[in-house]
Amino acid sequence: MTDRKEFRDLAPPEEAHAAIASLDLDPEPETVPLDDARGRVLAERLDAELDVPGFDRASMDGYAVRASDTFGADEADPVALDLAGEVHAGARPDVEVSEGSCAEISTGAVMPPGADAVVMVERTDERGENEILIRKAVAPGDHVMLAGADIAAGSRALGPGTRITPREIGLLSALGVDEVPVRGRPTVGIVSTGDELVRPGGDLDSGVGQIYDVNSYTIAAGVEEAGGEPRLYPHAGDDYEEMERILLEAADECDLVLSSGSTSASAVDVIYRVIEDRGELLLHGVAVKPGKPMLVGSLGGGAYVGLPGYPVSALTIFRTFVAPAIRRAAGLPEPRTATVTGRMAVRERYEEGRMRLMPVGLVESGPSETADGDAVDAGETLVYPVDKGSGATTSLVEADGVVEVPPDTSYLAEGETVTVRLFSPDVRPPSLLGVGEDDPALSRLLDRLDSPRYLPVGSREGLRRLRDGVPDVAVAAGPVDRDVDAVDLGGWTREWGLVVPTGNPADVTALADLVDRDLRFVNRDTNSGLRTSLGNALAELAERRGVERHSLVDAVDGFDLTVKAHESPARKVQTGSADVGLGLRATAAELGLGFVSLGSQDVVIRANPTRVDKPGVRALEAALDDVDGIVATLDGYETR
């Protein structure tokens, strides 16, 4: 109930659009060279300043004639004309065509005085030195493009607002225009806030909580895509004077200032105060999820928008509210591919009282037989929510766009049709959506496919999702206790065990060492197939010793210390923060670490039975036929 009350104070989305539309982002028009004009927008009408062509121009190779001389000529009864001379393209005619004569002429040449038509060379014969037989009658103007016939001086050539593509470049060239008056690109300053941000390429000190700046670069690319010119400003911490200085500098130099980056309440609070003191705050918080921290206002006479701190939220709010304003200011239309329509692959509950911009992934169902038997339909686009928690940057590439869920919605039904606003017009559904275990052979196999997407959620979670029908394939490693209707596409086996430091200094020899000795261990999470195999091995050991499994588990120091990816435990061993990690022989070999084998497990790729004909699944199957080459390069790997 507290939440609902709070959202009543937030502005509805339409108000946020209106507030941004009320800001003036319009840049000054500019002039660019013709070869930089592609993609720009014409600032004013261009009329032709000259006739194109500028002269009466032959449009065929042949003979320039007086048409009246050819009347009556045909194949059976050609007319003979005296050859008076010749005219080449790019040369001034030095011949005149009088009655009874003609001149040889090349395509593109100036029509000589006296001539009013051209007879194609194919309809003529030379007879003797200086006589030409004309085998076809022509009318005045035949095979001649009159001066100005293409476009005449003074005519309207291109209107204001025209988007310049190669076609318009062609017409501008014909008119001799080498400097094109175009709409300016709005300059967008990006001020990222937060003491913890480091620019990519810089050194990161994780111990003091530093992270790389994600939003500045993501939003800068979004600004570029919307037709603006991004300008990155130095990071501002939450010091009032510094923030004020940087924001005012950006406002002075840019048509629009965006702040972005920090999720810290104190930094947001400092920005808020700067805008209140030095500008005007039009709007604080929008009733969308995620839009609570959005600010709209003016600063030093310029436009200002504050974006949320989390990457997916920042890109979502940018795409929804800011990008359209940048496009308008640049004179660009809404891209045609900005949205796709699909059907919900799963049911999604939602009861929050404000509009939700729900990040979603796309997956294509692929072709399937239609009701009448042999014909095949193209399949449809399925939409599933992506919600990995707000701070995840991987959501950026795992989601394709957002669905607007109205505030009064309590759920979206499975199969419901929804419109997805894509993160970029370039975004396409992946060719293949896979989920499951992470594995180095799989990673290389995926390299051979065109634009697959793979979510390393672990074997157990992968099979659960396959059963729910969302992904095309699930990859499961180790013993599988879940019954899923699926088609086995193939796979391999991998040797698993304990990764130890180089040279195995603690002389670990078996699983029992973990239980009986004082060794710091790093585990994988319960979704991982490695963890399942480890659990089974501990259960066997317990049975051999005649004790309860949990007593062995309790004896392992770090059994509950789980890390995310297949290399993570080995990396903890490598950095010395653990003595033993759960992992693969291949990983140990690659990192130069020691390894104690505990067995081999199957890695199996299982396909959604309704998707086996999808091109991406077929491509995976074809790549699997040739997996031996990959398996041969990985220690402890074998084909099944």
Added chain:
Amino acid sequence: MTDRKEFRDLAPPEEAHAAIASLDLDPEPETVPLDDARGRVLAERLDAELDVPGFDRASMDGYAVRASDTFGADEADPVALDLAGEVHAGARPDVEVSEGSCAEISTGAVMPPGADAVVMVERTDERGENEILIRKAVAPGDHVMLAGADIAAGSRALGPGTRITPREIGLLSALGVDEVPVRGRPTVGIVSTGDELVRPGGDLDSGVGQIYDVNSYTIAAGVEEAGGEPRLYPHAGDDYEEMERILLEAADECDLVLSSGSTSASAVDVIYRVIEDRGELLLHGVAVKPGKPMLVGSLGGGAYVGLPGYPVSALTIFRTFVAPAIRRAAGLPEPRTATVTGRMAVRERYEEGRMRLMPVGLVESGPSETADGDAVDAGETLVYPVDKGSGATTSLVEADGVVEVPPDTSYLAEGETVTVRLFSPDVRPPSLLGVGEDDPALSRLLDRLDSPRYLPVGSREGLRRLRDGVPDVAVAAGPVDRDVDAVDLGGWTREWGLVVPTGNPADVTALADLVDRDLRFVNRDTNSGLRTSLGNALAELAERRGVERHSLVDAVDGFDLTVKAHESPARKVQTGSADVGLGLRATAAELGLGFVSLGSQDVVIRANPTRVDKPGVRALEAALDDVDGIVATLDGYETR
């Protein structure tokens, strides 16, 4: 029959595709800074080289606690914890959380040693100086993003071939990647041939038949759009040594060389010989219209394609055969918006025995009521052939793309569904298709509309096309003798007459002067409304004099000398090549010329009755409501 035979010697289109596919255009991969990576294609797989986040990170503002200390806490029965200190984002924790204590923590800060969860600040209260009441139980890991939870070191981040959009820029930033390995862009050298070509911006001498180079710039823009990097070489004439030198230089520096520009047989012949001598000719001529002069081969070890000389032909062949090869070499997918489906607006005959790439324009029919009464459908895309003769550069902006018509087709029926390959993925149907008279008020009116297309075909031809149902509106000037079912949207009147030199040196006073005196006259063509009014005025004069109209026409020196646009006769007067031109008072005033009025004529905008609800037509109607401002600026113009 000769043509049919000839086409049997030309290669089928598939062979041309295969010949180009056999050439190696692949550029070397390169490394670009992150902020230049948008739109590029990843050259190799990128694995995460670090954990993101690099530390256990608080994802809420609140208090870092040991979860076990909060068990049982609720609103009614909060738990009190000692405040041990605070941790800010971007700082190393200098506090440890022991049993019974907590630390204030900001979003993004490093979790202090001992703590395993965060309680949101909203669920806490301060009590006294150093005591915090916790009103909610949390589980280990709540509101904490563990190190590597977003993406773990060693995991697959992005696969080879990934197109880099703002989303991928975000993930790369998070991984600290500031230099991105990308596929190279194939360098495409463009050699334009023809002595008559002048670069836009240069001085043109029409007397020697010079024209601006259209193809080089059009194709360069097309290369850029396809993901290549165009490089323009100096013009080559048809001198063998010069052509050889330039072509070999381009072949040495580029992944692909295109020649383009000349329509002259001798220049094409010279190129042909250079390729035969210094490279290998794979294919000469393709059985498509227009593709007869196309060449495919290799030169100095590199790839070579020769394009036809006429602009629309060159762009068509480029888009059909060359652009896909450039995209493949750049690793880019076929753009999703490269084709649209529509229905033929008219019947089109075709019997030529080779595939035709027919240039077409698009027009949208606009919304209309569906059969059930009040619902409105979105309309459909209609397709009409654009054939202004091969040399016209205006066809570039009047056509939107091409339809592939198979060799065995004898006609395309009206209403037949066709697929249009667009000249650029940016191309959209115009908002409005107008045809008819050219007029300066109309030109300014069109400036107020968003992306209209107007074909100045004259009043008579405009009304004919309106009757055939293709355009949305036709603009007719002067007396109209054609009965067309149309809706009158509005218009204005304009004063017409004889344009004479400044100060009217020959003292022209009336139409009779043209007939009775020795004055060189320039007329408009028979489609023009000005010409119709002139013809009527001559007929009246003949009647007054009691003579035949044609005797007066014969007495006018230059009656048959017709030029294309409304300003053209006036410009002939201005340059001294005529004494009198047919034209408007507004034109005379603008060019500072004299004027003898012969009357006023209506200019009426008439709409296709089925298109009155199309948004573009409605926008025109709205702009017409406000036409007074335009009319007021033009001499001799009045609202109707």
